[in-house]
Amino acid sequence: xxxxxxxxxxxxxxxxxxxxxxxxxxxxxxxxxxxxxxxxxxxxxxxxxxxxxxxxxxxxxxxxxxxxxxxxxxxxxxxxxxxxxxxxxxxxxxxxxxxxxxxxxxxxxxxxxxxxxxxx
Amino acid sequence: xxxxxxxxxxxxxxxxxxxxxxxxxxxxxxxxxxxxxxxxxxxxxxxxxxxxxxxxxxxxxxxxxxxxxxxxxxxxxxxxxxxxxxxxxxxxxxxxxxxxxxxxxxx
Numbered sequence: 754x755x756x757x758x759x760x761x762x763x764x765x766x767x768x769x770x771x772x773x774x775x776x777x778x779x780x781x782x783x784x785x786x787x788x789x790x791x792x793x794x795x796x797x798x799x800x801x802x803x804x805x806x807x808x809x810x811x812x813x814x815x816x817x818x819x820x821x822x823x824x825x826x827x828x829x830x831x832x833x834x835x836x837x838x839x840x841x842x843x844x845x846x847x848x849x850x851x852x853x854x855x856x857x858x859x860x861x862x863x864x865x866x867x868x869x870x871x872x873x
Numbered sequence: 874x875x876x877x878x879x880x881x882x883x884x885x886x887x888x889x890x891x892x893x894x895x896x897x898x899x900x901x902x903x904x905x906x907x908x909x910x911x912x913x914x915x916x917x918x919x920x921x922x923x924x925x926x927x928x929x930x931x932x933x934x935x936x937x938x939x940x941x942x943x944x945x946x947x948x949x950x951x952x953x954x955x956x957x958x959x960x961x962x963x964x965x966x967x968x969x970x971x972x973x974x975x976x977x978x979x980x
Contacts, residue, residue: 800960800971817968851916858964859907863916
């Protein structure tokens, strides 16, 4: 059974960096048949895909156009986890952030979610 | 990006009712359409993938149909635990996008 356990701060100041981690059990971040994603949810934007990392003989990343200049998603094979870094945050980035596994074109496992508030 | 639109955005129904929720894509997506259920404070949970395939562990009262641009999620006999928000999501073309959801409430 795959489990995703998220961790990270719930409050970030404007202009600073939001950092979250998703620890994987029951699968490998280096699996060559799935992708590891970050998705956020807010009342104004709904469910919004942010980006993904995946391994197909080498590492790949894809990012949403809306955050492409500010986002980094990194795999950590030593800890079997992946992370989200979103720079220069504003109150518009306040949301519940989820990590999720994409397998066979659907998000079949999700983390528990982290509410991140951007406020001074 | 491909847009997916729910109708209705909210729905009131009673235990035992048969309920249908519709999702329409802005272009043909073949059968690359998934359905999720979300309860307050929880992550979305995959119900149906590839338009009509039931995810393991999901009760058989849930079913999905459709192809091209029009899709439906049907709950054959509503149970108390089914009152939640339902989302469709297209996986035909990146970025994979979600609909705005249909909130199913108790009448």
